[in-house]
Amino acid sequence: MVAELVRGQNHPLSQVRLEIRVSAGRPVVAAATLGDESGRIHGVEWVAHPGAPTLPGLEVSRQAAADHRLAVDLDAMPAAVHRVDVLLALPPGTGGPVSFGSLSAPFVAVTGLDGSEVASYTITGLDAESAVVALELYRRQGAWKVRAVGQGYAGGLAELLTDQGLPQAHQVAAAVDEAVAHGVARSVPAPPSRTADGDRSRQAAASALGADQSGSPYGAQQGGAQPHQGGHSAGGPYGAVQNPQGVPADPDATQPPPTASPGGPIDYSHPRRRNGAPPPPPPAAPPAQPGRPAPPVAGDATGWSMEERLYNQVWGMFEDLARTTAAYRSAVDFADTRMERELDQVLSDPRSRIGGQGDAAREAAQTRRVQLVDQAREALERDLVQLGAEADVVEPALPVSFARWDNPVWHAYRVPMEMPMALRLGDLHLPESDPLRIPMLVRLPLERGLWIDSGRPGSFDGAFIDSHELRRLAMESAVAHVARLLAVHPADEFTVHVVDPAGSGAGELAPLVQSGVLAAPPAQGAAGVAAVLGRLTERVDLVQMAMRGGAADSLPPGFDISQQLLVVNDFPHGFDDRAVTQLRYLADEGPAVGVHLMLVADREDADGYGPLLDPLWRGLLRLTPVAEDHLADPWVGHAWTYEPALVPSGSQVLQQVLAQVANARTKY
Template sequence: MAAAELVRGQNHPLPGTRITVRLSSAHPAATAVLLTDESGRLADGEGRLVHAGSPELPGVRLAADGEVAVDLGALAADVHRLQLALLLPTGRTFRDLPAPVAAVAGPDGGIASFTLTGLADESALVAVELYRRAGGWKVRAVGQGYAGGATALLADHGCPDPSALAAALTPEVSAELPTSRRSADGGQRADGGSDGAGVVAPTGAAGSPINTVHPRRGPSGPAATTPAPEVPPSAARGPVDTTHPGRPSPPPPAAGPSGPVFAPPVPPSPSSPTSATSPTSPTSAPSSVPPPIAGDAAGATMDERLYNQVWGIFEDAARSAAAYRSAVEYADHRQDQEIEALLADPRMRFGPDAELGRLQARTRRDELEGRARAVLDRDAEQLREELQVVERAMPAAMAAWGSAAWTAWQPVAERPFALRLGDLHLPENPDIRVPMLTRFPLHRGLWVDTGSGPESAGPGSAPLGSADRKAFGTGVATAVAARLLACHPPGGLLLHAVAPGAGGPGGSGDAWAPFARAGLLAGPPATSRAEVAALLESLVERVDLVQMARRAGAPDTLPPHVDPADRLLLVHDFPYGFDDRTVARLRYLADEGPAVGVHLLLVADRAESREYGPLLDPFWRGLTRLAPVEQAYLADPWVEHLWTFSPAVPRPGDPALPALLEAIARHRR
């Protein structure tokens, strides 16, 4: 099996639990393994650090030649990441060394390799990490360098006395520094810029270093760096490297009267040489970024490639915003430090000199924020262009309602690969709307939350009351159900409605009326307790029969009275009309139904179900919540930003949705 060649930020699944990792460097260097928690921090100080001379820990063995043997199955349960670091002796840096190489192998041969190019003044780095993900393990190419050496690396991961331990790990040596620039295998790759050259990596929301490079973006080349200013030991955060591979960055500014300040690294053009650029050497203008292409992500089909590409854009936007926020936080911190230094001197507390010092501190702070904003705007422009290209290529199931895919809608022959539920955006760039896509079949039911939310539907809008939220929730449920019906083959999805509540604006009737008028309901809506119970019993029976057929190895063998089409159950005004037995049936359908083609779409206010007690809490947690109006409540899995969700609904008064339902009905007939 050929080993995968990773670029900085890319991950790769590990096929087994017994892994060996070798970090190769042209100069003698110490290897260390940091056993960290989910946030990348040493849970037990240096007691979770494996290095030469340290006691062995379960699951990790460091050989004399620096090779690390790992048994992932033997690790403690609270160990979520293994970060493998390379530490040069004091006084040495990676600037004039061939690029180090990390090689990951299993019992059957090589798994992955990573060449750490683009290094400069770093003397310590985290090369790769092994981390838990979805019940398995993966390896990620990290390449996070530390100009502050082993001390900075250990401090960044929560070591209680990093200086003393770093001194023991990296003693002074007098060997001559090699001058070869070639890698150990005789070649050199342009894998990407340094993820932190010249700066100590800041910590993210959970305490782990923020990496703003997305693996899908391809090679970026080595980065030219500008040294960071001195930061007091109390400063836990610093500027973050905002390099995105393949994206042009502005050249670093010259040092001003106040000394050098943070500037993002500058990736060279893809055709430029791969040798590192000195901070003092002139840099040429980067080449223009090639135009974005729809479907340039991995995947077996175009729909899968578009789906993965959207997730790549989502991650890029999250990391770019994290870089900007981290830089602004660092600028604020440095301003506070400078003003505190002024106040510490009694002679500088008052008078013209004091005012001048405060003005200079604010000016430097604004300069840092301006540079960070310029990088954010540059990234946003590329994301905006890529989103425009991707949106034009989206199939109807993944496209916005105003897309040409809906204007020219035709019945499909297969179920959708993914479904668009809405859009996501951050306050830094509200015009960048990243589609929120979910794979189909749905692994979780959908819950349109008509309970808590913003006080209004947007700036200048009237306050929202309970009836308004229910009306908006009904509109979201109608749009989702119509999208699902349109993106299945004719007759491939049957719609059932449970609507026992009273009518009126936003009431039960509004939820299923458009489908009833078009003749798209599989039967009359269940409005009484007996009708609700009978409908749920029939769906539970279908789930049980399909599960039995699959276990028997004959998934297509069903009784004649069981239609093989998928089901969508639209439940409105929950929990009205439900007794304890029907609630239990509903929970069963939510848990077991998606695997056999029975999907749940619930419109409800969670507060109104309190009469059923805490037993319904697992039910709510198992559903995907959709806000009926624009609302910030969804966190991304990378840097945990709070994203604003906007539901995918047609514009008010748009006749496209009723026309679509009529077209679906015609093709069914």
């Protein structure tokens, strides 16, 4: 199976003789550097480029070209080499593009010598960069892996090599330019495309009793349960998630992809794709054994990238579970209704109330109900086994932004270079499907604020939780959400402000404060509340005016254009009427201009404001610090149990991730 990597993701290499295939749509220079165990380049003899294309175990192209094949033999690498970085750079002085932002996204693939792809990576998110580290092959404990890097440099190849610690970086960059200038560009045939097996189709759960008996709402609303494709319908349990729309088929696949001229519109499509063409098909599942369903495959849904495929697959699993559970519940309701109707008929006849005739009729009605329910349960169990097997392969393959805190992917965490498409806020499940859990994903940037409900004390999982403990858990849950938001954004693109008027959340906020990832220490007291709200309100006003006037470049010098998150603990403590009005304004207008709200509060504490705050509560996505049934899907209205994404007890993963985020922020 081909691993379609996203930035920062790695994949093991089972072969030692490989090709690195590059497709960029326009001529680029391909080079490679060798690094020791600490990643240091020992000298110019550790750099393969068009002027010196061959090193032990490595050969690169001699010219700039739209397509390249780099040969790699990992067994032939010197023992001191532990890392091979594949570099792409734009050749200067050709009158062509000066940055990757004006090109189609470059595509790199690691293949076997027979052309079979092992892993691939589409380098997106580039703008003014003219050189980029595309892939990294690295040796860890005797085994080789490939990692998608995608680190760009606006200063070109010289800046890239300088960043890698090469003292002669400018001389090597000049040698590359000279070699390319005297070379003749040639084109290497593009790697063979994968066989298109078509989009994966899921068979939505049908009623075990048949459409004429189950009374399923799908029979009335949708004309029966229909299979859905890998690209799933929009929506989520709270109606805030919008999936990417399908792209129509290409009417003229023989036309070459358009190229962007300087100053013109940019075509971000992959050079091997055609404008308007559908995304490549998902990986084919292994053949099924006779009488058994096909084994599930991670990424088995439509999408341009593995991240998008996994996102669509997760929501497909959510829809499947919702529908198969609806079919089961409809079947049970039908069986109960049918038994009651039969019993009513028996009891309506006075003759059947006396003697054994009535008892026999009642027993027969109950037997038929048990048979119908057992039949429905068998169908449900069959679907749950298949969904459980899919969850077992999908969960380990999820990227950091989708993964649970106990997923090993966090141990290889690196601060990303671009924002992901979605974020995991917790897990969802239904009573009939325990212990199956479906990740709850929400699209980024956040379209709604988050409300961590610290009220409603009671018994959870057999233990009574008082109001004080529930508030502590709510703040702990909020910190976990904040840490995840910080972790999945680039270091300079997400800023967090905290308002804790009474200082009651100091203990839970300690990881954020001690790591130094906050914009400032948590604001306390009414004065602190007013100062933070005033700054963020002014920011929203300025950005709105700039957007409406079409003058984004008129913002003040040094203006922080990153996404902003305001975390408020113990609302409405420390808030006067003006502060409450500002908070409502931020909740309503902030998301559109990059200001988001996370409220940790008990709604009953704000009862004194009456209906004034009803729009605020309705506009926020309510989450809980403990498992609770309070989210409904948009299809059949199931009450899903939400479980927050908490850090496992005793784990240091949160502190380790925050330390990396803080370290990356100091570089900006």
